[in-house]
Amino acid sequence: MKKLLTLVTLLALIVLATSVAAQDAPVELRITWYDDGSEGAVLRDLLDRFEAENPDIKVVVDTIAYQSILEQLPLQVEAGEGPDMARVTNFDAYKGFYLDLRPYVADAAYWEASFAPSVLAALRTADDPADALFGFPNQFTVTGPYINRTLFEQAGVEVPSDTMDAVTWEEWTAAAQAVAEATETQYAIAMDRTGHRFAGPAFSQGATLFNDDGSITIDTPGFRSMAELLVRWHQENLTPAEVWVGAGGSYSPGLPFFINGQLVMYMSGSWQIGALVRDVGDAFDWQAVPNPSGPGGSTGMPGGTMMVAFAETEHPAEVARVMDYLVQVDVLKEFTERTLFIPAHLGLGELNFQTDSAAAQAALVTFANEVPKLSEQAYQLQFGGQAFAINNPIRDRLTQVITGELTLDDAVARIQQDVEDALAAAASS
Amino acid sequence: MAAFLEDPVVIKLILSPFNWLLSTVYHLIIDLVDILMRPLQNALGVRGMAYVFILPNLLVFGIFILFPMLLNFYYAFTGGTELFPENRPFVGMDNLNQLFTCEDFLDPNSCREDLFWRAILNTGGYVISQVALLVFMALITALALNRNIRGRGFFRSVFFYPVLLSPVVVALIWRWILLQDGVLNAILVSLGFERISFLLNAQWAQFWVIIISVWAQMGFFTLILLAGLQAIPTEFYEAAGIDGATAWQSFWNVTLPLLMPNLFVVLVLSLIRAVQVFDQVFNFTGGGPGTATTYMVQYVYTTGFANQTKEYGLAAAASLVMAALLLILTLIQLRLGRRGDIS
Numbered sequence: 001m002k003k004l005l006t007l008v009t010l011l012a013l014i015v016l017a018t019s020v021a022a023q024d025a026p027v028e029l030r031i032t033w034y035d036d037g038s039e040g041a042v043l044r045d046l047l048d049r050f051e052a053e054n055p056d057i058k059v060v061v062d063t064i065a066y067q068s069i070l071e072q073l074p075l076q077v078e079a080g081e082g083p084d085m086a087r088v089t090n091f092d093a094y095k096g097f098y099l100d101l102r103p104y105v106a107d108a109a110y111w112e113a114s115f116a117p118s119v120l121a122a123l124r125t126a127d128d129p130a131d132a133l134f135g136f137p138n139q140f141t142v143t144g145p146y147i148n149r150t151l152f153e154q155a156g157v158e159v160p161s162d163t164m165d166a167v168t169w170e171e172w173t174a175a176a177q178a179v180a181e182a183t184e185t186q187y188a189i190a191m192d193r194t195g196h197r198f199a200g201p202a203f204s205q206g207a208t209l210f211n212d213d214g215s216i217t218i219d220t221p222g223f224r225s226m227a228e229l230l231v232r233w234h235q236e237n238l239t240p241a242e243v244w245v246g247a248g249g250s251y252s253p254g255l256p257f258f259i260n261g262q263l264v265m266y267m268s269g270s271w272q273i274g275a276l277v278r279d280v281g282d283a284f285d286w287q288a289v290p291n292p293s294g295p296g297g298s299t300g301m302p303g304g305t306m307m308v309a310f311a312e313t314e315h316p317a318e319v320a321r322v323m324d325y326l327v328q329v330d331v332l333k334e335f336t337e338r339t340l341f342i343p344a345h346l347g348l349g350e351l352n353f354q355t356d357s358a359a360a361q362a363a364l365v366t367f368a369n370e371v372p373k374l375s376e377q378a379y380q381l382q383f384g385g386q387a388f389a390i391n392n393p394i395r396d397r398l399t400q401v402i403t404g405e406l407t408l409d410d411a412v413a414r415i416q417q418d419v420e421d422a423l424a425a426a427a428s429s
Numbered sequence: 430m431a432a433f434l435e436d437p438v439v440i441k442l443i444l445s446p447f448n449w450l451l452s453t454v455y456h457l458i459i460d461l462v463d464i465l466m467r468p469l470q471n472a473l474g475v476r477g478m479a480y481v482f483i484l485p486n487l488l489v490f491g492i493f494i495l496f497p498m499l500l501n502f503y504y505a506f507t508g509g510t511e512l513f514p515e516n517r518p519f520v521g522m523d524n525l526n527q528l529f530t531c532e533d534f535l536d537p538n539s540c541r542e543d544l545f546w547r548a549i550l551n552t553g554g555y556v557i558s559q560v561a562l563l564v565f566m567a568l569i570t571a572l573a574l575n576r577n578i579r580g581r582g583f584f585r586s587v588f589f590y591p592v593l594l595s596p597v598v599v600a601l602i603w604r605w606i607l608l609q610d611g612v613l614n615a616i617l618v619s620l621g622f623e624r625i626s627f628l629l630n631a632q633w634a635q636f637w638v639i640i641i642s643v644w645a646q647m648g649f650f651t652l653i654l655l656a657g658l659q660a661i662p663t664e665f666y667e668a669a670g671i672d673g674a675t676a677w678q679s680f681w682n683v684t685l686p687l688l689m690p691n692l693f694v695v696l697v698l699s700l701i702r703a704v705q706v707f708d709q710v711f712n713f714t715g716g717g718p719g720t721a722t723t724y725m726v727q728y729v730y731t732t733g734f735a736n737q738t739k740e741y742g743l744a745a746a747a748s749l750v751m752a753a754l755l756l757i758l759t760l761i762q763l764r765l766g767r768r769g770d771i772s
Contacts, residue, residue, distance in 0.1 A: 070737070071734065071735045074737075074739070075512075075734060075739075078512045079512060090737065092737070093737060240609075241609075241626065241629045241718075242608075242609060242629065245629050245717060245718040245719070246609075246628050246629050246714075246715075246717060246718060247715055247717065248711070248714055248715015248716040248717040249715060249716055249717070249723075249731055249735065250715055388737040388738060389737070389738055391737070392736060392737055399717070399718075399719055400719045400720065402719070403631065403717075403718045403719030403721070404719075405547075405719045405720060405721075406538070410538060414543070421738075421740075422736075422737075422738035425508065425509060425510050425738055425740055426509075426510050426738060428508050428509045428518055
């Protein structure tokens with residue numbers, strides 16, 4: 001019994017010492033993050049400065065694969081095991097789980113004035129307060145193609161957009177194919193494996209997903225036209241099959257093929273600029289070109305990443321201090337200039353992008369010029385709250401057409417059914 | 430200095446505080462157990478204490494197996510995309526109806542939930558091919574390793590080694606070998622052959638999925654068969670030899686019948702494992718190309734967790750179907766096992 005008393009006393013002392021130490025320890029907050037380029041390092045740098053000025057807060061950045069942001073993080077958050085903050089692109093997946101920062105931030109009016117209302121609203125459900133501040137966009141993105149200009153020059157093929165204002169997808173495909181053949185480059189053209197990347201070209205080809213009555217129709221001539229073109233790229237081996245066929249059910253980028261010089265034209269988006277500067281270097285000249293045109297105009301897809309806070313956090317006030325720091329004009333300006341991102345903040349003023357790469361500077365201008373051309377349908381798909389139900393069925397069913405499991409007719413019918421099922425499931429919750 | 434440290438008195442001095450600490454902790458733990466157990470034993474009696482000792486295991490089983498099973502059953506009859514049961518509307522048989530609405534079960538395109546039936550048919554094809562090849566290869570290997578060959582111990586280790594590897598590691602290694610720009614294609618090209626799209630062609634992908642799973646699992650089943658072979662008394666072979674039996678006759682009339690209980694175990698275990706195939710293939714092909722290597726567990730995972738719209742109810746219903754299949758296989762195992770005992 002005496003020994004037991006000794007042990008209990010010892011344990012009590014340990015607990016007391018630990019709790020005293022814990023009182024002095026800074027609050028630890030976690031951000032779940034993913035990297036396209038070097039933005040994680042820039043964020044860390046900015047947070048280090050924040051921590052120096054706020055010794056009571058320590059911010060840990062957990063950098064994970066983008067795939068995990070799409071598939072694992074929503075489950076974590078829904079189960080109450082999520083981080084305090086995260087960088088996300090699939091805003092719909094976390095609706096209902098965001099922390100309203102309005103009561104905590106120093107100047108909510110600044111937040112509202114700094115970003116497009118529709119973008120802040122993209123995080124809210126109909127049940128949320130109309131002025132809730134759940135996060136802010138730290139990057140605006142536009143989809144669009146890149147070309148390997150060196151290969152065009154080596155092939156002696158004129159870059160179509162050098163001389164024409166409106167170049168169709170068919171004309172780009174033909175030009176890229178001619179370059180690939182002349183230079184014995186492995187592939188002519190590729191597109192990231194996502195419904196989001198496919199949507200812009202489909203809208204340009206004349207697809208209209210959203211009807212005036214709020215319903216969705218997949219089967220339009222424009223949608224079929226782009227789908228047929230994508231299938232043709234595969235049938236004629238113009239595109240690396242690994243991207244759409246070899247990726248199972250996941251997102252897959254065509255970037256490695258472009259960086260390795262195996263690809264003439266690559267349909268992706270503005271967020272790849274940093275990676276291209278870093279990984280291509282001066283191996284070849286690359287260039288962002290305007291989105292191809294078609295019956296539906298010349299549109300890419302808008303997009304972006306949001307920094308959001310989650311309601312399950314145990315430290316909402318501290319989370320708000322971090323978010324309030326990251327949203328400030330000078331911090332966001334530095335973040336944007338160093339990461340070579342297109343800003344979503346409306347008042348950053350003139351930007352001095354920190355790169356020696358002329359290609360990167362030109363690409364930023366090209367993508368900025370694409371923004372006014374984005375179609376209403378494109379905005380509705382991205383920010384209308386239904387992208388979660390549309391993008392993946394398009395991606396997966398078109399892959400089945402490419403592999404021969406479905407005809408295009410069947411695929412279009414299946415996409416329509418998948419979209420309706422997903423929307424019905426979400427509505428019944 | 431070294432001599433000083435070897436002095437038994439010094440050693441005792443150094444160790445005595447450590448010994449005291451260990452002894453104190455040990456006695457404290459025993460005292461604590463005693464404080465807890467003595468009243469329990471007084472209340473329940475010595476026989477009742479058996480239940481106290483199996484209680485931790487029952488709790489673990491209940492929390493991590495029984496409760497999730499019951500919850501899964503409940504989810505199968507609910508709809509919506511909410512994670513927590515209390516927020517999920519009851520939909521009765523809707524999920525099972527959705528899975529089984531089909532004009533022709535052998536033509537997934539005619540089914541409402543075509544991906545489920547693709548997964549079922551893929552799993553059926555995989556189970557039949559993989560199990561047949563696995564059992565055959567394990568038997569051949571066990572027979573070879575049972576012979577008195579040089580380096581037998583080494584070969585036994587070599588065949589067992591893949592079993593120790595994580596399925597993810599196995600998948601990544603083989604992916605590295607079989608990619609378009611992988612090792613195998615590099616060898617083929619260096620020998621003047623064309624590249625083969627091993628992972629981009631449905632038939633090739635299905636072929637390699639089977640080969641790799643056989644490679645990865647064979648060692649385990651070989652070991653079971655080897656144990657069975659070594660348990661066969663040599664006198665039987667000697668008697669067969671005296672009767673003029675050929676090697677084939679010895680195998681057919683002596684080895685195979687006596688090995689049958691082990692073969693049944695191998696067959697049923699490999700069948701159950703094959704129906705549950707997921708992690709290795711998911712990391713190897715992702716279920717592609719298209720849905721060529723998408724099996725039942727992947728369908729459940731994708732429907733419930735990977736898709737942006739998380740249809741937990743549909744996934745739970747699909748897992749019930751899978752559980753029914755596994756139950757049938759287990760009953761067959763029990764039935765055959767009883768027959769084996771009788772014979």
